[in-house]
Amino acid sequence: MSGVLYVVGTPIGNLEDMTFRAERVLRTVSLIAAEDTRQTRKLLRHYGIEVPLAAYGTRNARLTETILQELGAGRDVALVSDAGMPGMSDPGAELVARARERGFTISCVPGPSAAVAALAVSGLAASAWCFLGFLPRRDGPRRRLLARTLATGFAVVCFESPHRLLGTLADLAERDPDARLVVARELTKIHEEVLAGSPGELRAKLAARFADRRPRGEYTLVFFPSRRQRNPHPVPSGRELAHAVAARLAAGDSTSRAVRAVARSSGVSRQQVYLALKEAASAAGEPGDEQS
Numbered sequence: 001m002s003g004v005l006y007v008v009g010t011p012i013g014n015l016e017d018m019t020f021r022a023e024r025v026l027r028t029v030s031l032i033a034a035e036d037t038r039q040t041r042k043l044l045r046h047y048g049i050e051v052p053l054a055a056y057g058t059r060n061a062r063l064t065e066t067i068l069q070e071l072g073a074g075r076d077v078a079l080v081s082d083a084g085m086p087g088m089s090d091p092g093a094e095l096v097a098r099a100r101e102r103g104f105t106i107s108c109v110p111g112p113s114a115a116v117a118a119l120a121v122s123g124l125a126a127s128a129w130c131f132l133g134f135l136p137r138r139d140g141p142r143r144r145l146l147a148r149t150l151a152t153g154f155a156v157v158c159f160e161s162p163h164r165l166l167g168t169l170a171d172l173a174e175r176d177p178d179a180r181l182v183v184a185r186e187l188t189k190i191h192e193e194v195l196a197g198s199p200g201e202l203r204a205k206l207a208a209r210f211a212d213r214r215p216r217g218e219y220t221l222v223f224f225p226s227r228r229q230r231n232p233h234p235v236p237s238g239r240e241l242a243h244a245v246a247a248r249l250a251a252g253d254s255t256s257r258a259v260r261a262v263a264r265s266s267g268v269s270r271q272q273v274y275l276a277l278k279e280a281a282s283a284a285g286e287p288g289d290e291q292s
Contacts, residue, residue, distance in 0.1 A: 003030070003071040005079060005099045007092070009111020012083040013189035015046050017112045023047055025109050030075035033067055035090050039082045051078075057091055064098055071104045084113050089133040089159060114187050115157045118220035121194050122182040124155050132158035135168060143171050144269055150176050150225040157222050162215035169203035178226035185217045199223070236266050238276035245277060 006025050011017040026032060026049050033056040034040035040053060054063055056079070067077050079086045079095055086092035099106055115131050130149065135158050136142040146168075149156050160168050165183075172179060176199070183202055185193045195202055206215070236244070241262060248258035259277070263270045 001074050002104050003074050003076040004105045004107050005071060005077050006107050006109055007086050007096060008078045008080050008109040009085045010043060010080050010083060012112045012114050012187055017188060019111055022109050022111055026078055029078040031070055032078045032080060035081045040080055064095055068098060068102055085111060114220050117187050118184040118222050119157055122222040124180055124222055124224045129155040129157060134159045146171055146175055153225060155224045160219045160221055162217060165215060165219055166203055166207055169199050172199035173203055176226050179223050181223040184220045238279050241273050241276035242280035
């Protein structure tokens with residue numbers, strides 16, 4: 001008989017949020033695969049749990065095989081992340097997928113989630129919402145993702161690092177200044193804070209705060225697009241994109257600058273704009289594309 005892979009939710013800050021079932025499972029498994037053993041060891045020490053730990057990162061093919069062998073030998077294994085539910089913005093999903101491919105039983109032990117906690121305290125009533133995890137590090141991909149997501153009309157929950165927070169709030173203020181936004185910091189911890197307002201208001205407030213001290217903490221953002229964004233204009237056609245670039249070129253912009261500006265204002269990628277230009281040039285160069 002094979003073992004069970006338990007996907008165990010752990011506290012996101014306050015250690016009292018551990019469930020009875022999660023504590024029992026962590027006590028009884030043969031091995032705990034943890035995203036960061038240092039963080040998990042603090043939790044285990046708090047509850048007096050003594051079970052072998054293994055660091056499970058993004059490139060642990062050998063450890064993955066070891067865990068699968070443990071399961072195949074009939075021993076139970078628990079998968080945990082630094083905080084919250086494994087498989088969300090951490091490497092745990094790969095292990096779960098491999099275990100399922102091998103036919104092992106996978107059992108979820110649900111626990112706290114920063115995404116759900118932030119949505120609950122936001123006050124933004126949402127019958128539908130989407131979770132983006134950590135936003136892209138680079139400005140361009142982040143702005144395009146925000147543009148596409150705002151256009152869905154759904155409430156959005158995402159994580160952001162302290163040193164990129166102001167940039168993301170600036171992007172939101174530019175794209176949808178009337179969006180309703182909640183910024184939650186250090187959820188369930190001693191210095192928990194929940195701020196609500198428009199993107200511009202919260203950016204100004206946090207920028208003033210960060211002027212004399214370094215931003216710290218874990219940030220979860222919840223935002224709901226304004227009515228203007230929930231009823232967006234359709235994505236421009238290739239011809240419309242090409243005309244928009246041509247207008248900026250006529251105004252003196254360089255090609256790269258014109259493409260960047262059109263991509264940003266249209267909510268499409270630069271590659272799409274370049275493709276539209278290429279297709280427009282091809283059509284202009286071959287006016288009689290007919291076979292005789």
